[in-house]
Amino acid sequence: MQIAVTGGTGFLGRYIIQHALDHGHQVRALTRQPASARKVASHLKVASDLKVANANLQWITGNLPEPEAIEQLLTGADAVVHSAHDAMGGRFLDPPADVLQYWNRNATGSLALLEAAAHSSVQRFIYLSSGAVHETVLGDRPLDESHPRLPSTPYGATKGAVELLIRQYGVSTSLQTATIRPTSIYGAASPIENSKWFDLIQSIRYCGPGDNERRAEGGSKTVHAADVAKATLLLIQSPQLQSGDVYNCCERMISNFEVANRAKKLLGKDCKITGVPKQPKHLMDTRKLQSLGMTYGGEELLNQTIAQIAGISNS
Numbered sequence: 001m002q003i004a005v006t007g008g009t010g011f012l013g014r015y016i017i018q019h020a021l022d023h024g025h026q027v028r029a030l031t032r033q034p035a036s037a038r039k040v041a042s043h044l045k046v047a048s049d050l051k052v053a054n055a056n057l058q059w060i061t062g063n064l065p066e067p068e069a070i071e072q073l074l075t076g077a078d079a080v081v082h083s084a085h086d087a088m089g090g091r092f093l094d095p096p097a098d099v100l101q102y103w104n105r106n107a108t109g110s111l112a113l114l115e116a117a118a119h120s121s122v123q124r125f126i127y128l129s130s131g132a133v134h135e136t137v138l139g140d141r142p143l144d145e146s147h148p149r150l151p152s153t154p155y156g157a158t159k160g161a162v163e164l165l166i167r168q169y170g171v172s173t174s175l176q177t178a179t180i181r182p183t184s185i186y187g188a189a190s191p192i193e194n195s196k197w198f199d200l201i202q203s204i205r206y207c208g209p210g211d212n213e214r215r216a217e218g219g220s221k222t223v224h225a226a227d228v229a230k231a232t233l234l235l236i237q238s239p240q241l242q243s244g245d246v247y248n249c250c251e252r253m254i255s256n257f258e259v260a261n262r263a264k265k266l267l268g269k270d271c272k273i274t275g276v277p278k279q280p281k282h283l284m285d286t287r288k289l290q291s292l293g294m295t296y297g298g299e300e301l302l303n304q305t306i307a308q309i310a311g312i313s314n315s
Contacts (some may be wrong), residue, residue: 170244
């Protein structure tokens with residue numbers, strides 16, 4: 001299968017490309033930065049054969065909503081994974097300096113990609129949204145896919161708007177579509193310093209006599225980037241996909257207190273961890289995705305990631 005990917009040089013996009021190549025698919029990815037694309041390609045770990053990996057990966061330089069870039073990206077593609085989001089130099093939740101340009105890049109760009117895909121060889125279109133569409137959660141109902149979208153940032157509002165476009169195309173055209181809605185995503189990033197929990201884990205790594213106490217507060221409903229990539233390919237291939245639908249993607253709440261104690265054990269440290277494990281106010285219902293066969297990496301993947309961030313594992 002040939003899979004077209006946007007956002008391939010981003011944190012999540014790299015995992016999506018890796019997973020697709022690991023499962024024998026060809027990938028054509030869109031990038032605004034050729035230098036970043038070369039860096040991604042040089043770090044692939046596909047069947048221990050970098051030459052084979054790069055033969056199955058092609059990069060297209062361009063941006064959404066440029067028609068020429070979209071045409072090149074979609075030519076011959078069987079499926080699209082749209083994971084790109086242009087924060088325009090800031091962090092995802094930061095207000096953009098130019099709201100209209102932000103909307104054009106992300107919402108209008110997504111619409112242009114959808115419209116082109118609907119008139120191409122593409123059979124399935126998977127959109128990567130965010131739990132930021134639920135920045136307000138109602139306490140009188142489950143946090144499932146039917147929960148109202150209540151964003152409070154341009155990021156959440158844009159994601160929610162594109163979810164509705166995905167729905168409209170999925171029910172009114174021959175293009176099969178779906179949205180994956182992950183919560184906070186963790187995993188080993190490149191560079192490793194950009195990883196979630198990096199500062200916390202490193203503080204545990206360097207505790208010692210005279211500096212032997214660490215406080216760990218907070219946490220979030222979380223899912224590993226590799227599991228999001230796994231869910232993406234599952235939706236591309238599942239015969240049970242409900243076109244236009246949203247699928248929540250979250251493993252569980254992971255508190256910083258838990259991460260600190262796991263790091264302490266893995267590093268063989270004797271430091272004192274203080275704080276209270278954060279508990280979720282609202283549990284996210286992910287049974288819909290699990291009904292398609294989705295399973296998560298669990299404690300093994302969590303420990304492996306903490307070890308990578310701590311610098312005691314290269315796996």
